[in-house]
Amino acid sequence: MMPRRSLEWVTTAFAVGVALNMDRVPAWIPVLAFGFVLWRLLASALPVRLPGTLTRSALALLLVAVVLIRFRTLNGLSAGTALLVLMGGIKLLETRAQRDQYIMVGASLFLLLAACLDRQELLRSPLYLLHAWLCCTALGVVAHANSSGSDPRPIGPPSAPIFGNHAAMTLAARTLLYAAPLAVALFLFFPRVPGAFWAVPRSSVARTGLSDTMTPGSITELTTSYDVAFRARFQGAAPPPEERYWRGPVLHEFDGYTWRRGPGGPYRMQPLEYLGPVYRYQVSLEPSSQRWWFSLDTAKAAPNTRVLFTYDYQLIAADPVTEVTTYTAASHTRTRATGELSGLGRIRETALPHGRNPQTLDLARKLRADSRSDSAFVAAALELLRTGGFQYSLTPPALGPDSTDDFLFKTRTGFCGHFASAFVALMRAGGLPARVVTGYLGGEWNPIGQYFIVRQSDAHSWAEVWIEGQGWRRVDPTAVVAPERLRRSILDLLPDAVSAPARFVWSRPWLNGVLERWDALNAWWNDRVVRFSYDDQLRVLERLGFDAPGASQLGWAFASALLVWLSWVAWQLGHRPRRIRPDRLARAYARLCHKLMRAGVERQPSQGPLAYAGTIDRLRPDLAGAVRPLLLRYAELRFGPPRPSGQAADLTGLERDVARLKLAPSTETRRR
Amino acid sequence: MRAWLRARMARWIRRRQGLDSLPVTLLARRLYIVPTRAGIGFGLLLILMLIAGLNYANSSALFLTFVLMGFTLVSMHQCHRNLLGIRVLAATTQPTFARGQGSLTLLIENPATHARYRIGAALDEAEPATIDLSGHARQAIALPLAAPRRGLVRVDRVLLITRLPFGLFRTWTWMHMPIEMLVYPFPHGSLPMPSGGGERPGVRSRTNTGLDEWLGLRPFRDGDSPRQVDWKAYARESPLLVKEYSASAAELRLFDFEALRGLGTEARLEQLSSWVVAAESAGERYELVLPGQRIAANRGREHRHRCLAALALFGLEGLPP
Numbered sequence: 001m002m003p004r005r006s007l008e009w010v011t012t013a014f015a016v017g018v019a020l021n022m023d024r025v026p027a028w029i030p031v032l033a034f035g036f037v038l039w040r041l042l043a044s045a046l047p048v049r050l051p052g053t054l055t056r057s058a059l060a061l062l063l064v065a066v067v068l069i070r071f072r073t074l075n076g077l078s079a080g081t082a083l084l085v086l087m088g089g090i091k092l093l094e095t096r097a098q099r100d101q102y103i104m105v106g107a108s109l110f111l112l113l114a115a116c117l118d119r120q121e122l123l124r125s126p127l128y129l130l131h132a133w134l135c136c137t138a139l140g141v142v143a144h145a146n147s148s149g150s151d152p153r154p155i156g157p158p159s160a161p162i163f164g165n166h167a168a169m170t171l172a173a174r175t176l177l178y179a180a181p182l183a184v185a186l187f188l189f190f191p192r193v194p195g196a197f198w199a200v201p202r203s204s205v206a207r208t209g210l211s212d213t214m215t216p217g218s219i220t221e222l223t224t225s226y227d228v229a230f231r232a233r234f235q236g237a238a239p240p241p242e243e244r245y246w247r248g249p250v251l252h253e254f255d256g257y258t259w260r261r262g263p264g265g266p267y268r269m270q271p272l273e274y275l276g277p278v279y280r281y282q283v284s285l286e287p288s289s290q291r292w293w294f295s296l297d298t299a300k301a302a303p304n305t306r307v308l309f310t311y312d313y314q315l316i317a318a319d320p321v322t323e324v325t326t327y328t329a330a331s332h333t334r335t336r337a338t339g340e341l342s343g344l345g346r347i348r349e350t351a352l353p354h355g356r357n358p359q360t361l362d363l364a365r366k367l368r369a370d371s372r373s374d375s376a377f378v379a380a381a382l383e384l385l386r387t388g389g390f391q392y393s394l395t396p397p398a399l400g401p402d403s404t405d406d407f408l409f410k411t412r413t414g415f416c417g418h419f420a421s422a423f424v425a426l427m428r429a430g431g432l433p434a435r436v437v438t439g440y441l442g443g444e445w446n447p448i449g450q451y452f453i454v455r456q457s458d459a460h461s462w463a464e465v466w467i468e469g470q471g472w473r474r475v476d477p478t479a480v481v482a483p484e485r486l487r488r489s490i491l492d493l494l495p496d497a498v499s500a501p502a503r504f505v506w507s508r509p510w511l512n513g514v515l516e517r518w519d520a521l522n523a524w525w526n527d528r529v530v531r532f533s534y535d536d537q538l539r540v541l542e543r544l545g546f547d548a549p550g551a552s553q554l555g556w557a558f559a560s561a562l563l564v565w566l567s568w569v570a571w572q573l574g575h576r577p578r579r580i581r582p583d584r585l586a587r588a589y590a591r592l593c594h595k596l597m598r599a600g601v602e603r604q605p606s607q608g609p610l611a612y613a614g615t616i617d618r619l620r621p622d623l624a625g626a627v628r629p630l631l632l633r634y635a636e637l638r639f640g641p642p643r644p645s646g647q648a649a650d651l652t653g654l655e656r657d658v659a660r661l662k663l664a665p666s667t668e669t670r671r672r
Numbered sequence: 673m674r675a676w677l678r679a680r681m682a683r684w685i686r687r688r689q690g691l692d693s694l695p696v697t698l699l700a701r702r703l704y705i706v707p708t709r710a711g712i713g714f715g716l717l718l719i720l721m722l723i724a725g726l727n728y729a730n731s732s733a734l735f736l737t738f739v740l741m742g743f744t745l746v747s748m749h750q751c752h753r754n755l756l757g758i759r760v761l762a763a764t765t766q767p768t769f770a771r772g773q774g775s776l777t778l779l780i781e782n783p784a785t786h787a788r789y790r791i792g793a794a795l796d797e798a799e800p801a802t803i804d805l806s807g808h809a810r811q812a813i814a815l816p817l818a819a820p821r822r823g824l825v826r827v828d829r830v831l832l833i834t835r836l837p838f839g840l841f842r843t844w845t846w847m848h849m850p851i852e853m854l855v856y857p858f859p860h861g862s863l864p865m866p867s868g869g870g871e872r873p874g875v876r877s878r879t880n881t882g883l884d885e886w887l888g889l890r891p892f893r894d895g896d897s898p899r900q901v902d903w904k905a906y907a908r909e910s911p912l913l914v915k916e917y918s919a920s921a922a923e924l925r926l927f928d929f930e931a932l933r934g935l936g937t938e939a940r941l942e943q944l945s946s947w948v949v950a951a952e953s954a955g956e957r958y959e960l961v962l963p964g965q966r967i968a969a970n971r972g973r974e975h976r977h978r979c980l981a982a983l984a985l986f987g988l989e990g991l992p993p
Contacts, residue, residue, distance in 0.1 A: 098839075106717050109721075139840075163804055179742025
């Protein structure tokens, strides 16, 4: 039978391991695992039966089948984690022997590994460390609770259990602390192999972020989220606020209600002439499960080869962003196209659905007729938005299928998506190539980390219009209606519309300061720890004074760190019996004995004080008169019954008398 | 193959360490350490974790792996330290009867300030019995020792082992010392106890008057019944004294090996053993006569032991002087 304490620790380690992976597997899996945990705990306390071998095997097969059907694979982190959680739960039901308990601790550690592989946020890492501690403690408890032999018969008074929960936790914590320096050294110097040994499909959990479609309300949903989209650090000056347009998906196709990116095609990228200064910056993308990388308006080139720089100046990665990704890019915020828009491109960027939004079409035709140039047409449309009684709101009324008609002629209240959509529809109806660009506007400056935080709440959409001789020109119709949007965050602008926690933070500057620091710490964590790579390892070596470090220097650093650590641990844990300082009485007695020894009468190890006194009587009767009472007083204090009062005074007296005692050396010694 | 290796190893260790004499302090040169099965499993787990961490270039997973690697190495040191410095102060055996189970008692001391967990001791391949020792603690541990036959049971070596603190490593050592346990003959026999050695002169034979005759006071000896102690005198701060009466009920018994004709040697010894036990528990005085050996009439625990020891070692080699 399994010791109860051991069972408790093992199940706790497992349950916490499951909890750490709760958000990556379907909810029924952890629920089932917790059910197994509960079952096992109940079975140890109440007359509840555990399932037999047959039931367990059937259950295991069934669950493997369910996982296989649900995930369509057993390879991959999500499926693997799900399987580990379920099989661990079933294993728990048959856990009795010490071996089973060790396996459970191993499974818990594997769950911790899965959690590490899934998410590496700074906030979670203390949890991971705590769980590692928990598992190590469980290991100690399992080892201790199960290692009493078949017939343990310690003799003597039953002492209090000295390896309680507290002792086990302390021991595990101390062991982990000893291990910490090695872990840091290995982290720095253990050569990271670049590239993967095998590819495993990454999980794609839906997260908030821009998608490749836009309906009038879709961006509104994003603005209530306080999540970080990415962080951007400029090398040199940052662009002014009204130029901080971060380009995301460019949408080309409109069905009267929804804007879509549409399929790619043989569209050419117009060669550009760059105006204004170049901005160089580094972006750290948070995982979005999307393939969009963001650039400050128009990037000059793709940051690396795994990213496509499309004809509409968008950065699209080969793989979805599932972990924090960093890249550097250079951008211009003002450009001029030197080429022509191709015929195919013109058709695409002026297409409108047939028979939809008729009022918008009429309005556009009227405006176009009144304008002498493309620029005048754009200005007329913007003027209409500015003076037409339009309102900027995060909670606009819903629109029908003919969304731009409804917006322009009925509700007149909208968010950036509404304005951009209606404006582009107007432009296209007037024959001017135009498209919707979604992305982010602005960003919050973090003075501690010296970077901009761009949040989901900064999501924005604007328009681009093709003007002959100038190329694609950015037009932001929202800026006409709500010009303050350019300089201020949405939270500032429409505090009632955003989520309560964000509002709470916003209204308290000190809290905002704390959060700024926290965010800077997070950014540091992501930059320096999470994405610590082989190159970073070499950089560390360079800082340590190696010239042109390479793999062999890394090996040397690794080996010497290991050696230093091993000797440190050996020294720390070496057997160094500490002397216990004897108490005052013992010291007084030792002093007395020492004096007697120098006087020529040494106490034999087997002699007690009274026997010693007898020896002195025999060998040195001249000393007996002075020494005997002292020895008797010592014996009385040491072995006599305890007295409530006077004991301390007697002890002090004895110490004094021993100190004053002067003994003549023996006659033999004198003769010598 | 395994057994052969084990035997070779045992011989090598014996040659290497020599014979121990108490008290034994376990120093580093005699401690052996290897990973346990759980430790090997843990190592494999770490390798898997390392590969996964490198494959995903995942810093958290790698750091976790490195922490656990350090943990394993530290636990190796700790396992070694758990046994290092332990002192075995005494190894004693209690005589027992044949066909029963005796025990070897080890007195173990932890001279250091740190606690020791699950220090195990075992004979041969038995599952070790374990104790926990807090700093500067002493504790005894009893190991079961089978006593199949009368005579001496010899223990060549004692295993001291620990797997703690985390069960990943196993530190052990062998102690070699001549430990012997005396095994009395199994008390067995159906013959009636011979009543008094009447033919022997000088033996007082008393009639049972129902009143015990006061003989006097004598100092307390081990094995005296507390009922016979003169507690009143003790209360007057005199040493422990025992009131001695002539045991009126107690007769003098003579147990003679030669008198038991018609039985084999072992059967005779068992019969004698049975009589000694019975006579002692009845509080009688008895005398044991073996060929070439005579133990004068007496009673008490010591006398019983002398008689039973004589029976145990009768006819065996290496009789103690």
